[in-house]
């Protein structure tokens with residue numbers, strides 16, 4: 001039984017994430033991979049794109065720790081005394097993706113190194129409001 005074809009958008013991305021899969025798109029014309037699902041190849045503008053599953057492994061390229069938080073994050077307990085980290089992960093397949101960074105000491109960002117291996121965080125995934133997150137491998 002084949003999967004229902006899913007639209008190439010953020011809603012589908014999070015549906016896959018709830019299922020434990022990190023999905024992006026692959027262009028059938030130029031083989032470009034993108035972690036941002038859109039019905040258009042960002043490299044050659046072809047519309048022949050298909051879903052592509054990423055391994056969930058990558059490298060932390062850059063990050064920032066945030067202590068002045070938006071309201072929604074404050075409601076989750078983040079703030080001046082409990083900052084959170086957000087960063088850019090370069091997936092092992094090449095594309096870059098913005099994500100939360102968990103399992104690090106956000107109060108001491110000087111101890112967090114760029115270049116470390118990270119993996120997709122699924123254990124604490126909120127099924128109602130899933131957040132893309134990675135933690136050190």
Ligand SMILES: [Zn+2]
Pocket residue numbers: 027028029030031032041042043044045046
């Ligand atoms: Zn393409």
